[in-house]
Amino acid sequence: MSRYRKKPVEIEAVLFAAPWKLVCEFCPELRLIRGERGQVVWGQIHTLEGDMRADIGDWIIRGVKGEFYPCKPDIFAATYEAVES
Numbered sequence: 001m002s003r004y005r006k007k008p009v010e011i012e013a014v015l016f017a018a019p020w021k022l023v024c025e026f027c028p029e030l031r032l033i034r035g036e037r038g039q040v041v042w043g044q045i046h047t048l049e050g051d052m053r054a055d056i057g058d059w060i061i062r063g064v065k066g067e068f069y070p071c072k073p074d075i076f077a078a079t080y081e082a083v084e085s
Contacts, residue, residue, distance in 0.1 A: 010083055012062045016043055016054045016070065027060050029068045045070055 014026045020040055024030055031044045043054040047069045054060055054070035061071050071079075 006079075009064055011064070011080065013059045013071070013076070013080070016058045016060050017056055023060065027062070027068045030054070030060065043070075 012026075014023055016023060018040070020032060023043075024032070027045065029046045031046075032040050033042050033044060035041045040056070042056070043060075045052050045054055045060065045068050048067050049069075052070055057073055059071045059073065059076040060068060061076075062068055
């Protein structure tokens with residue numbers, strides 16, 4: 001078996017949390033799903049692999065080809081680190 005390392009790539013991401021306008025501006029592929037009282041309960045993102053669910057607290061990532069997809073917070077923390085400006 002061979003071993004591989006993920007190439008260092010910078011991505012843009014936003015936390016799936018209020019303010020919702022910011023999140024929707026970042027990800028035009030996002031559809032907010034609201035509960036009975038009008039509150040956002042989760043989001044649906046159309047991805048290259050089909051529709052995916054984003055729960056509150058997930059990260060929404062814009063990939064290297066401009067694609068969007070959700071990422072769970074623990075995976076995000078293990079995979080990405082902030083880039084110094």
